[in-house]
Amino acid sequence: MSTPRSVKNIIAAQRTQEGAGVFIWRSLGGQALPELDPFLLLDSFGTDNPDDYIAGFPDHPHRGFETVTYMIHGQMRHKDSTGGEGLLGPGSVQWMTAGRGIVHSEMPEQKEGKMQGFQLWVNLPAKDKMCPPRYQDIDPADVPTTTTDTGATIRVLTGTANGVTGPVTDISVDPLYIDVALDAGGSFSQPVPAGHTCMVYAFDGSVEVGGTHLGLNQLAVLGDGDEVALTSQKGGRAIIVAGRPIGEPIARYGPFVMNTEGEIRQAITDFQSGNFL
Numbered sequence: 001m002s003t004p005r006s007v008k009n010i011i012a013a014q015r016t017q018e019g020a021g022v023f024i025w026r027s028l029g030g031q032a033l034p035e036l037d038p039f040l041l042l043d044s045f046g047t048d049n050p051d052d053y054i055a056g057f058p059d060h061p062h063r064g065f066e067t068v069t070y071m072i073h074g075q076m077r078h079k080d081s082t083g084g085e086g087l088l089g090p091g092s093v094q095w096m097t098a099g100r101g102i103v104h105s106e107m108p109e110q111k112e113g114k115m116q117g118f119q120l121w122v123n124l125p126a127k128d129k130m131c132p133p134r135y136q137d138i139d140p141a142d143v144p145t146t147t148t149d150t151g152a153t154i155r156v157l158t159g160t161a162n163g164v165t166g167p168v169t170d171i172s173v174d175p176l177y178i179d180v181a182l183d184a185g186g187s188f189s190q191p192v193p194a195g196h197t198c199m200v201y202a203f204d205g206s207v208e209v210g211g212t213h214l215g216l217n218q219l220a221v222l223g224d225g226d227e228v229a230l231t232s233q234k235g236g237r238a239i240i241v242a243g244r245p246i247g248e249p250i251a252r253y254g255p256f257v258m259n260t261e262g263e264i265r266q267a268i269t270d271f272q273s274g275n276f277l
């Protein structure tokens, strides 16, 4: 017998400015919900007004965690201090393990049209916080899609859904990250290990999670159980994100996420002295 997870609380995303003045919707990582171990932040961006995104995210550092960018619409170019560079197009995913440190920029490669996607921050356990930085850059064609006879179309970024395993691998918290589109009247059930943190974010139409309505730009934090049951009366699309909690102290200062205040001071010193990389 599986135990469906119910909705523990719903967070309405807040419109916030980030980078050089990009408007995003922040559901996790703000005042309403500072963190949800092992996740530190979830931002959704979605607009067809270039003024909302054109300024982009010029050079900025990260240390001690992972940033995950999932593009739905639009083009974003990234460049970093290790010499890495690439173009994230619609449907692509970038799982960047910042580890001991990286400085990068994330800039729109378009002057008009729709830009939509997500940025998720995933914490690293103490033993991995100072690992060398690395990327998993996945082209849209390499993100598998699977459909069910219950009206669900699922893109699998990492983890396994409907027997299909996603391309992002070797991540500390054993994550699941899937994009589920439901037809009107559609349904989908996803196993998630008991004890793993799980959240659902609706970004098109609306869905029901364990029978609870979830509207546009709302994040559902789920209670325990071993399955997530999604339905949609009118059609909708949502991401399901889950992972194993780390259970360590968190010291956080902007783009640095460590275990202690001393490690944060060291990160700031390293960054300011050019000893970061």
Ligand code: MN
Binding pocket: 057, 060, 062, 067, 104, 106
């Ligand atoms: Mn970044």
